[in-house]
Amino acid sequence: MKKISDSTISRLSKYYRTLSRLVEKGVETVSSQGMADLNNITSAQVRKDLSFFGSFGKRGLGYNTKILRDEIGRILGLNKKWSIALVGVGNIGRALLDYEEFRKQGFLFRALFDKDPHKIGSEINGLVIHSDENICEIIDKEGIEIAIIAVPAKFAQQVVDALVECGVRAFLNFAPVAVKVPEGVQVKYENMSIELEALSFFLTR
């Protein structure tokens, strides 16, 4: 299969949201032009993105919103539940624990870690905060597949190293620092300044 670009994947996420809203509204079909308008892109881009994954829709009839939503959901792996570990239960960590969207999309927190002795042993949303002892044991037991890193920048690399050792292959990093990982391990960065910079760019011009 062809290499799928990050921007295609992030557009699939947007299509998924657009289609979910259409299904909620009772809209049964949508054209690639309709999808394009709702996402501020061209219909050629919509067709190209979808063509990576097979053939959807019928010429002249458009896409069935429900079928296409479920298909994109499957492509994105949203038809299953994912077990998530959160490392770093500070302000950002707590905000993430309460972020409704994650649960809705099947991303479920199963393990919390922090190094602050005052936090270790306490519970949030029914989950105990663990120290960094026996990490691998907990990761194994909870079947953790994705780790969210919300620790200070200087600790991010060592935390990721430890989790890679335990077999975790996917990371979402909120620490504003690049981390190195071996091949076959994926890191995504959530840098909340990026969008603000796009706004300051817009206001500057």
Place this chain on the structure above:
Amino acid sequence: MKKISDSTISRLSKYYRTLSRLVEKGVETVSSQGMADLNNITSAQVRKDLSFFGSFGKRGLGYNTKILRDEIGRILGLNKKWSIALVGVGNIGRALLDYEEFRKQGFLFRALFDKDPHKIGSEINGLVIHSDENICEIIDKEGIEIAIIAVPAKFAQQVVDALVECGVRAFLNFAPVAVKVPEGVQVKYENMSIELEALSFFLTR
């Protein structure tokens, strides 16, 4: 001037970070290939992105890291301070108030709003939480240029409408819902599920 795509702008943000790290490490020059390697893209992409804004660097000598960093900073509007309002002081809002990166990049919180009577009047980081009365007066007084929306989805549109009325032209929306704005007003969305979906896509294949 040509239309600059969102992906070019977000790569400029990445270049800015890469160059800042190089400057910190004492590296004085970098080639487009070096920049490309550090950002996992091609050197042609780097040259193309920069070409929108004039001619940087000398053939065979590469870019001066400090000059290019400052130039990109100016393009992104990071050479000035931006006055930010936060609407919704819940978990996400609080996490944002403590997010070091914003202050470092010149994004400064100047006004807080919430509709919870228990929060109104209390202070966080020296800023009073205001109700939604006299919004425009406060926006004017504090010279607010960008508003961060961290309210529940169902309130996002009315909050944005009120702020557009007050003359705010740039929004960063954390509420997982699309909002409508008039021409000349920009909205960016921060959806933290998008990156998790890219990870589940990666793990699914």
